Amino acid sequence: MAYTMNQEDDRDFKPSDLGTKDFWDNTYSREVENFKDHGDVGEIWFGEDTQEKICNWIEECEDIEKKNSIIDLGCGNGMMLIDLWKRGFRNLTGVDYSEGAIALAKSLSEAEGTHEIVYLVGDLVGERGKSQCSCLSHHYKVCVDKGTYDAISLMPENCLIGREHYRDTIRSIMEPDGYFIITSCNWTKDQLLTFFGTDFRLHDEIPYPTFQFGGKSGSKVTSLILKLKS
């Protein structure tokens, strides 16, 4: 299928280095060294409060049991999974395309005594994604994305195709009654629902404090809980 430039215009931000693997490889190679030298766990994207709210939602959802499978897509340092482990969840997987992220996540997990969390290197966008990472041939009750779709949306090239591959990947790994929890600061709720609305419907939203500016009110971060359309 051919794509025109116009279809990329739903982005109201510019592509950047954050959309490249080089950027994340460099970031995590620094963070691995920082962890070795000072025990610094690195960046928790959107802050600890956001992570806590997402984990609270998962913990409070009556339909999600501690034994259910949860995957963190673009897990970075894996701190969210460590938080979930401490809340009693035991079927946890993290995937990231940066080898450095997975090395950091494994080191943190080892230090926290949560080494049973599975961390794997895998590209969630590449067309060959499925054959590259065994975790993408399983199904999950919960798929969590905190900042990963944002990063993918900054890809300098073939961004729309990449985003569509990402959406396909998520659809293919979700259990039919599963939950996709996406947290973004680059896309609004409406934009997320437009893009993911081809395959998903809104189930719930995690509330964040709103700010007001120039007569418009909004929050800096959006977390939506989506379910597959039947």
Ligand SMILES: C[S@@+](CC[C@H](N)C(=O)[O-])C[C@H]1O[C@@H](n2cnc3c(N)ncnc32)[C@H](O)[C@@H]1O
């Ligand atoms: C903004 S960071 C968020 C990290 C982590 N989710 C957090 O909240 O701390 C984006 C993450 O997505 C990962 N990522 C970006 N594109 C990816 C892709 N195509 N496949 C897998 N991981 C990807 C990056 O390596 C990075 O760890």
